[in-house]
Amino acid sequence: MKYIFALLLSLLPGLTAAQGVTVFAAASLKEPLDQIALTQPDVTVTYAGSGTLARQVMAGAPADLVVLAHPDWMDALEQDDALLPGSRVDLLSNEIVLVAPQETPALDLTPGALTDALGPDGRLAIGLTASVPAGIYGRQALISLDLWDAVSNRLAETDSVRSALALVARGEAPLGLVYATDARVEPTLKVVARFPQGSHAPILYQAAVVRGENEDAAQALLLALQSPQGLTAFVGAGFLPAGQP
Structure with a gap:
C-alpha cells in the first residue's frame, strides 16, 4: 500500500513543499490515509468524527480537502459555501458490525442475545448517534431490527468510531458497533x-x-x-467502492 501511494503521489507536481495539503478525514480512514503522510511529506491528515471536522471547517479551520463518512455533513459544508463547487464526489462505502473480545461467540441480532452479551452492567460502545456517522447508521440499524429498545439506555456514546473501538479493546465495554474496516485494525477483537x-x-x-x-x-x-491505484489502496484496507454492495 505504501508503494502505491508513494508512486501515485510522486506523479503529482502540484504537491510541493510550498503547497502542502491538509486533509480532514473521518477517523475510520486512518490506516489507508496515513500512508499518504508516510510517503508524501506535503500531505497532513487530521482525523476525528465527521461532524466534528465539518463544524471545524465551517468555523474556519485550515483544511484543503475533506473526506467525511456521511453525506449530511457534506450537505452542511455546501450550505455554508465552504466547498469548491463541483468538487464533491462519492468515494467509498463500508459495513457496520458488532465487535467483541476474541473469546466471544458469534451473536444473533436479537434483543435477548444482545442483552445477554452486555451482561448486567455492560454498555454498547457506539459513536454519537446524533452526529457520528457510524452512530447514525448504527441507530438506524438497531431500530430497523427491533433492537433499539433493548439497548438504547445502555449505550456508551463516543466522539468517533475509533473511540468506540478503543472502549472495547480496553475492556471498558463488552460490545462495540463500528465499521468492518475498524475491526480489521484491532487484533484483540x-x-x-x-x-x-x-x-x-x-x-x-x-x-x-x-x-x-x-x-x-x-x-x-x-x-x-x-x-x-488510490481505490486499490482503500479496498486493500477493507473499504468498498462507492455504491457497493
Missing part, C-alpha cells in the same frame, strides 16, 4: 455480528475540496484518491 445492508441507509464516504488558496493541490490529491 473480532466481528461477532454483521448488520444487513438494508437495515440502514447506504454508507457513503464523500470527499470535496475546501475553498481557499490551495484548491489546485487539493484537487490533484482528490483525483489521485479516485484513481484505480
